[in-house]
Amino acid sequence: MPETTNSTVVYAITDGVAHVEIDRADTLNSLTREVFEDLVEAGLALKGSSEIKAVVLSGRGRAFSAGLDFTELARIAEAGAATRSSAEEAAAGEAAAEGGEGGESDSVATAVDLGERLGSARALAQKAVHVWSLVEVPVIAAVRGPALGGGLQIALGADMRVAGPDAKLSLMELNWGIIPDMCGTQLLPRLVGPAQAKKLIVTADTIGAEEALRIGLVDEVVEDPMARALELAGQIAARSRSALVWAKRLVDLSYDSDLSTGLDAEQEALAELLGTDEQKQVVAARLAAMKARAKA
Numbered sequence: 027m028p029e030t031t032n033s034t035v036v037y038a039i040t041d042g043v044a045h046v047e048i049d050r051a052d053t054l055n056s057l058t059r060e061v062f063e064d065l066v067e068a069g070l071a072l073k074g075s076s077e078i079k080a081v082v083l084s085g086r087g088r089a090f091s092a093g094l095d096f097t098e099l100a101r102i103a104e105a106g107a108a109t110r111s112s113a114e115e116a117a118a119g120e121a122a123a124e125g126g127e128g129g130e131s132d133s134v135a136t137a138v139d140l141g142e143r144l145g146s147a148r149a150l151a152q153k154a155v156h157v158w159s160l161v162e163v164p165v166i167a168a169v170r171g172p173a174l175g176g177g178l179q180i181a182l183g184a185d186m187r188v189a190g191p192d193a194k195l196s197l198m199e200l201n202w203g204i205i206p207d208m209c210g211t212q213l214l215p216r217l218v219g220p221a222q223a224k225k226l227i228v229t230a231d232t233i234g235a236e237e238a239l240r241i242g243l244v245d246e247v248v249e250d251p252m253a254r255a256l257e258l259a260g261q262i263a264a265r266s267r268s269a270l271v272w273a274k275r276l277v278d279l280s281y282d283s284d285l286s287t288g289l290d291a292e293q294e295a296l297a298e299l300l301g302t303d304e305q306k307q308v309v310a311a312r313l314a315a316m317k318a319r320a321k322a
Contacts, residue, residue, distance in 0.1 A: 030071070035064035036086075037072070042079035042263035043256065044072050051087025056095035057176045062154040065180070066144070069157030079267050080259035081161060083184055084168040084252055091177025093198065138207075147209070151176065155183035155209040159278065162271045164262050168255035169193045169244065174232070179208035182217070185274065188258065189235040189244040190251040196232035216281060218242050266308050268299055 029038040037046040046068050048055040055061075072078050085091050140148040147156040158165045167184035175198045181187050189195075197206045197214070205211065206227060215223040218241045226233070238244040248254040262270065272295040280288050299305050 030068075032064040032067060034058070034061045035068050037068050039075075039078065041260065042077060042267075043259040044075075044078050044081045045256065046072070046081060046083050048085040048091055051085070051089075053095065054089035054092035054172060055085035055087065055177070056092050056098075057151075057180075058095045058098045059150065062150045065154040066150070066157050069154075069161055073157070073161045076267070078161075079163050079263035079265070079270060081158070081163065081165040082168055082252075082255045082259050083158065083165055083180070084170075084255070085177075087171075089171035089177075090167070090169045090173040090193075091180060092172045093175030093177045149207065151208045155179050155213075158183040158185075162274065163267070164259075164270065164274055166255045166259055168251040169195070170251050174198055175206070176208050179206055179210040179213070182210060182213040186258070187244040188246045188248060188251045188255045189238060191235050191247060191249065193235040193238065193244070193247075193251075194232050195234075195238050195243060196230060197227050198230045198232075200228060200230045214243075266299075266304050268302065268304055269308075272299065 029036055031049075034048065034050055035046065036049045037044055039045075046065075048061060048065075050056060050061065072081060138149060141150065142148070144153045145156050145160050147153045164186065165184040167181040167187045169181055169187055170190035171192055172194045173181050174194070174196050178195050178197055181195075197210055199206045199210075206214075211223075211227065214226065217223075218226070222241050225231075233241075233243075235244065235247045239247050246254060276288065276291055276295060279291055283291075
């Protein structure tokens with residue numbers, strides 16, 4: 027498939043693998059509202075594609091993403107300061123007291139630009155991360171160079187992370203008097219545990235690839251993370267798509283459901299997969315390969 031290009035994000039599909047790249051190498055792939063919008067658009071396009079079996083997510087050039095663009099940070103700070111006037115707040119409070127509605131949620135929406143939900147996410151920047159969990163098949167982030175702030179949070183939205191030895195990872199938001207607001211506080215503890223997540227967030231420390239591997243923030247450290255991520259995606263793409271979709275769905279279910287729900291879902295998946303033409307083809311190919319090896 028030819029390369030699909032937005033102004034800040036490009037992707038191409040080859041043999042069932044979609045390679046999505048943030049295309050702002052001249053700014054170390056810094057993040058703007060337009061990048062968030064383009065990431066969401068790309069994710070939704072791939073979510074609706076039955077030809078996709080795996081996705082690789084990366085940044086062009088020498089960085090995954092250096093985080094929020096300074097112009098965007100200034101815009102957000104300005105918007106936060108320009109919340110409703112005290113008179114408007116008082117009026118909202120009176121309306122809430124009289125009608126039981128309004129007040130705080132409206133103020134929050136004004137400050138942080140909440141919208142319609144995409145899955146669990148309402149804020150645009152959260153959607154740019156969360157959309158990759160909504161893509162049915164495995165997503166691999168190839169991280170080289172800086173993955174800072176929002177850049178790291180985008181990588182957290184992937185199912186796996188392969189890093190290069192030059193990777194530098196940090197949630198730096200507390201340096202700016204805010205918190206990681208792109209799913210980071212919710213996704214990071216799943217990978218490294220709550221104590222390590224709190225440490226990384228409150229210190230805003232930058233760690234290297236080997237330390238990230240040690241604590242479980244990345245899954246592999248290799249010399250060429252792009253080549254390895256594409257290799258891994260190709261290996262995944264050789265599998266049954268239906269089984270891949272169920273595998274990702276079941277593991278994700280384990281975060282939100284009790285054990286009995288998860289075990290029931292396993293059996294539902296098995297019943298749906300067994301005996302299909304796709305599964306029969308997988309079994310036939312596997313048996314043929316085993317026979318060939320035995321003869322050799």
